[in-house]
Amino acid sequence: MNKKLGEYLIEKGLFITAIFSIIIILLIFAFVFREGLPIFQDFGVLNFIFGMEWAPSDGQFGVFTMIIGSLCITLLALIMAVPLSLLCAIFMAEIAPSGMRKILKPVIETLAGIPSVVYGFFGLIVMVPLIRVQFGGTGFSMLSASIILTVMILPTIISVSEDAMRSIPHEYKEASLALGATQWQTIKNVIFPASVPGIITAIILGMGRAIGETLAVIMVAGNVTQIPQSIMDPVRALTSNIALEMGYATGLHYNALFGTAVVLFIMIMVLLVIANYYHYKKKVVIGGGYL
Amino acid sequence: MNRIEVENLNGYFDDAHILKDINIKIPNNSVTALIGPSGCGKSTFIRTLNRMNDLISGFRHDGAVYLDGADIYDPKIDVVDLRKRIGMVFQKPNPFPKSIFDNVAYGLKVHGITEKDIIKERVEESLKAAALWDEVKEKLDKSAMGLSGGQQQRLCIARTIAIEPEVILMDEPCSALDPISTTKIEDLIHKLKNDYTIIIVTHNMQQATRVSKHTSFFLHGEIVESNLTERMFLEPEDKRTEDYITGRFG
Ligand SMILES: Nc1ncnc2c1ncn2[C@@H]1O[C@H](COP(=O)(O)OP(=O)(O)OP(=O)(O)O)[C@@H](O)[C@H]1O
Ligand SMILES: [Mg+2]
Numbered sequence: 001m002n003k004k005l006g007e008y009l010i011e012k013g014l015f016i017t018a019i020f021s022i023i024i025i026l027l028i029f030a031f032v033f034r035e036g037l038p039i040f041q042d043f044g045v046l047n048f049i050f051g052m053e054w055a056p057s058d059g060q061f062g063v064f065t066m067i068i069g070s071l072c073i074t075l076l077a078l079i080m081a082v083p084l085s086l087l088c089a090i091f092m093a094e095i096a097p098s099g100m101r102k103i104l105k106p107v108i109e110t111l112a113g114i115p116s117v118v119y120g121f122f123g124l125i126v127m128v129p130l131i132r133v134q135f136g137g138t139g140f141s142m143l144s145a146s147i148i149l150t151v152m153i154l155p156t157i158i159s160v161s162e163d164a165m166r167s168i169p170h171e172y173k174e175a176s177l178a179l180g181a182t183q184w185q186t187i188k189n190v191i192f193p194a195s196v197p198g199i200i201t202a203i204i205l206g207m208g209r210a211i212g213e214t215l216a217v218i219m220v221a222g223n224v225t226q227i228p229q230s231i232m233d234p235v236r237a238l239t240s241n242i243a244l245e246m247g248y249a250t251g252l253h254y255n256a257l258f259g260t261a262v263v264l265f266i267m268i269m270v271l272l273v274i275a276n277y278y279h280y281k282k283k284v285v286i287g288g289g290y291l
Numbered sequence: 292m293n294r295i296e297v298e299n300l301n302g303y304f305d306d307a308h309i310l311k312d313i314n315i316k317i318p319n320n321s322v323t324a325l326i327g328p329s330g331c332g333k334s335t336f337i338r339t340l341n342r343m344n345d346l347i348s349g350f351r352h353d354g355a356v357y358l359d360g361a362d363i364y365d366p367k368i369d370v371v372d373l374r375k376r377i378g379m380v381f382q383k384p385n386p387f388p389k390s391i392f393d394n395v396a397y398g399l400k401v402h403g404i405t406e407k408d409i410i411k412e413r414v415e416e417s418l419k420a421a422a423l424w425d426e427v428k429e430k431l432d433k434s435a436m437g438l439s440g441g442q443q444q445r446l447c448i449a450r451t452i453a454i455e456p457e458v459i460l461m462d463e464p465c466s467a468l469d470p471i472s473t474t475k476i477e478d479l480i481h482k483l484k485n486d487y488t489i490i491i492v493t494h495n496m497q498q499a500t501r502v503s504k505h506t507s508f509f510l511h512g513e514i515v516e517s518n519l520t521e522r523m524f525l526e527p528e529d530k531r532t533e534d535y536i537t538g539r540f541g
Pocket of ligand 1: 336
């Protein structure tokens with residue numbers, strides 16, 4: 001009887017904890033949506049999302065340039081980070097001698113734990129001047145932001161995809177080598193395809209971090225609200241917009257910043273859904289056996 | 292003619308001396324069975340024959356293994372090429388998580404065969420040889436993971452013979468199989484022995500008598516006795532062999 005009661009309490013306790021975290025998230029959503037609502041009502045949903053001009057003092061609240069800014073720096077960061085991290089993960093999982101791996105792995109995981117302000121500061125002091133000298137302009141640019149983001153998301157993607165590759169059963173590798181495949185053929189044809197679901201997870205995590213990163217991006221991106229014509233142009237990300245102006249915004253401007261958060265939230269949701277769809281599709285396909 | 296000759300082979304995992312002074316000659320185009328109690332080093336031994344133990348960081352060996360007279364541990368030997376010549380079927384079925392067709396085609400593709408027709412033909416031949424064709428011909432593009440254990444093991448055999456090795460190492464290929472699948476694999480071994488040199492590890496004495504011409508008895512990492520199979524089971528020379536095959540220990 002007592003045992004049964006204990007089980008009951010534990011079960012309910014776990015349920016309540018799980019529900020509790022969901023409720024908190026929902027409350028935050030509700031708050032953000034409520035605070036953002038006036039801007040959609042007063043300024044118009046389409047005007048807000050597709051408006052090209054952000055001039056709070058003139059009553060202009062278009063965030064389209066920032067949507068593009070966020071997407072561009074995230075995409076460029078992924079383009080640079082994904083191939084690099086996959087090569088690095090392959091090296092660590094399959095090629096590096098175990099002694100080297102024992103050093104590399106913790107070093108890379110430490111990189112993931114460095115606060116973003118440190119990366120931003122490094123970008124400001126080293127990267128921005130370097131780009132200014134090498135390519136001209138101010139140096140505050142989409143490129144600077146993407147490079148900093150690349151460095152920031154590398155550790156996550158490397159670490160998660162390396163785990164995925166190492167969790168591939170040793171038997172597959174042995175089977176491939178025993179058939180006379182070379183090490184590289186084994187990696188390319190067996191290990192890599194079998195780790196695709198884990199690699200997609202790694203990329204989703206990296207993407208999430210890149211699109212949500214605020215401080216480091218503010219410090220190097222230049223934060224001009226314009227559609228970038230080249231990767232040397234300054235851009236403003238959605239996150240930056242909120243952080244830069246939250247301190248003094250009042251009235252509709254204040255609501256517009258929450259509106260920005262709503263847009264960011266929806267964008268992240270859409271990206272996650274797309275990524276999860278691929279992840280899921282790959283999983284199913286692998287379950288169905290086509291790799 | 293002997294295809295493989297092993298001379299004074301010793302094998303170690305770190306400090307553990309697992310293979311002790313192994314000497315054995317494996318004749319051409321016949322089946323040699325390795326028997327012995329669990330943990331006596333049979334798997335370790337056959338894994339030295341295709342250099343699979345190279346993958347295990349703590350493994351060392353001394354002594355020599357000759358394939359057609361050439362030392363396979365000679366630094367000049369290409370391991371990839373060696374493994375093409377010495378195929379292996381593992382103790383546990385280990386198909387790739389790919390389609391049935393791709394499993395068999397894998398070895399062909401990594402060896403640079405690209406013509407679709409040739410690959411298709413070889414896949415079919417191999418699956419037929421492994422007595423699996425009739426069961427899978429309708430679902431070649433389905434996952435190999437959906438096959439039963441016995442079908443998976445025959446698939447692994449098909450995959451191995453598809454690349455036409457000279458020697459096939461089989462590590463307890465029937466250990467997880469029901470009697471019907473076991474019979475199918477034994478029939479297959481009978482068919483293959485004319486063209487291939489086969490080394491089979493087995494815990495099943497009847498299986499050894501049914502499929503092999505020669506048998507070697509391993510105990511604690513040593514070969515106690517090697518002989519023609521019928522001789523060994525009728526009149527073992529060593530007391531320990533007799534004890535083992537009559538089931539008094541092991
Ligand atoms: N990777 C390894 N690292 C360390 N020791 C190992 C390793 N593989 C096997 N051994 C040891 O080597 C010995 C022989 O193992 P092996 O797998 O060759 O036995 P076996 O005769 O094939 O047994 P079974 O019939 O149960 O398959 C065992 O004592 C085992 O503990
Ligand atoms: Mg074994």
